[in-house]
Amino acid sequence: MRGYNIWRPIMLIAVALLTRTLVTSICLMLGLSAASASSIAMLAMIVAALVMYNRMMKGRRRK
Incomplete structure (x- = not known):
């Protein structure tokens, strides 16, 4: 579980629900x-949700 960030899925869900x-x-x-x-x-x-997910994963792919 090292390197797992609990805030990313929470932020993704929050943005989706607030947008709706x-x-x-x-x-x-x-x-x-x-x-x-x-x-x-x-x-x-x-x-x-897709836009936010792509933005979160963009920085992660470069590492």
Whole structure:
């Protein structure tokens, strides 16, 4: 377990959930239905998680 950082997965989950909440709120304020807002928020959450994961792993690959 040496070299394992517990904060990376926690940060990844936190960013994904915060992105989903923010996008859902914005979509609902703009007048979208709850189902549409949820679908758009899910896509945004996946994109945010992938971007964050790629950024975290970029520095790790060079070592």
